[in-house]
Amino acid sequence: MMSTKYFFDHPFAVKEREEGQEEGREEGRAEDRAEVVLEILEARELSVPPSVRERVSACTDMDQLKAWTHRALHVTDAADLFDGDEA
Numbered sequence: 001m002m003s004t005k006y007f008f009d010h011p012f013a014v015k016e017r018e019e020g021q022e023e024g025r026e027e028g029r030a031e032d033r034a035e036v037v038l039e040i041l042e043a044r045e046l047s048v049p050p051s052v053r054e055r056v057s058a059c060t061d062m063d064q065l066k067a068w069t070h071r072a073l074h075v076t077d078a079a080d081l082f083d084g085d086e087a
Contacts, residue, residue: 040072
């Protein structure tokens with residue numbers, strides 16, 4: 001009897017699927033971190049304007065999000081979160 005090989009079991013398909021899953025996990029981690037930044041600002045009862053919310057939510061750079069997380073603990077205005085960032 002001849003075995004059937006399906007495309008989704010092919011090594012190339014498996015590799016692409018695994019890469020896609022990892023990319024999805026990274027996006028999820030970035031979304032979670034962005035949420036944490038915003039929650040810190042809100043917990044500190046700082047007004048978070050839409051422009052700040054959009055910029056933080058759109059960021060996918062984990063290093064940048066980590067820096068903003070630390071800054072969120074100390075800023076006195078949500079817009080100050082971006083002070084020191086390269087334009």
